[in-house]
Amino acid sequence: MQNFRLNPVLTVCMALACSLSLNGCPPSTSTKEEVPPSKPELTLTIASLNLTSLNKRIEKSDIVALWRILKKEQVEVLAVQNMSRYPGVATRVDPLNELAAQADWRHAFGEMMDNSGRKIGNAVLATYPIRSNAHIPFTSVKSANFEGALETVIDGGVRDIMVVSAQFPPKAPESDLAKCLSAITSANKDTKMPLIVAGNVFASASGMQEVSAGSKNPTTRIHYSGGEEMKPVGASSVATPLGTVLIAKFALYRTH
Helix, strand or coil: CCCCCCCHHHHHHHHHHHHHHHHCCCCCCCCCCCCCCCCCCEEEEEEEEECCCCCCCCCHHHHHHHHHHHHHCCCCEEEEEEEEECCCCCCCCCHHHHHHHHHCCEEEEEEEEEECCEEEEEEEEECCCEEEEEEEECCCCCCCCCCEEEEEEEECCCCEEEEEEEECCCCCCHHHHHHHHHHHHCCCCCCCCCEEEEECCCCCCCCCEEECCCCCCCCCEEEEECHHHEEEEEEEEEEECCEEEEEEEEEECCCC
C-alpha cells in the first residue's frame, strides 16, 4: 500500500475552510468612512462702511471708486452707517441713490435725524431682494441721542437673512448698549433666521460673535449669530475714498 503525504499548505487551507464553515466569517476590520462636510447652500459677502468720521463732501467720483472696489471684492450686501443725504439740493450728490444706480442694487434707508433738510441715517444695499425694512430707534436708552438701526430682511433665494446696519451710542455704558442690542434681536421674530449686525457694534455684544479682519477700527465691526447654520469663511478690510470697508464672507448651511 502506498503512503500519501498531504501538502502542508493544502492542510492549512482545509483546516481554515473547516473553521470558517463552523464559526462563520471573521468580523470586518474596515473603518467607518468619514462623512464629508455638507456644502453650503448659500455664500454671502457683506461689507460695512461707517461714515461717522468722514470730513469731506461726497462726490460722484468717490461713489464710482467705491463701487469699483465693492465689485472687485464681489460684495453682495453693503451696510452703511451715519450716511448724510440732502434731498432736493441739486449741488449735493445723494450717496444712496448714486451708489444704487452704479450697482443696480436694491436699497433701504433708516432715518435717524433730520437737521434742516440734512437727513442722517443708516442704509443697506443688496443684490438680493429686500423683503422688508424697518428703522429701530434707541429712544428708550438714556445715553442715546439720535442713534438707531436699520433692520432688513434679505431674500437670499434659499433662505431669508436679517442684516442690520446699526449706529450705537458711542459713549454709552455697557448696560445701555445691551438694551440697544436687545431692541435689534427682538425684532427678529424667526429665531432660526441668521442675523448679521454691522456698524460700531460693541465688542462684548452678548449672544453674538465678531468677524475679525485684524482691523482695530471700533466704528466698523460685523457681528453675527446663526448657530451651525452660518459660519464666517473669510474677512478682510479695504481702504476706500470714503473710509475703511470691512468685508466678511459667510457660508450658510442646511442643518435639518
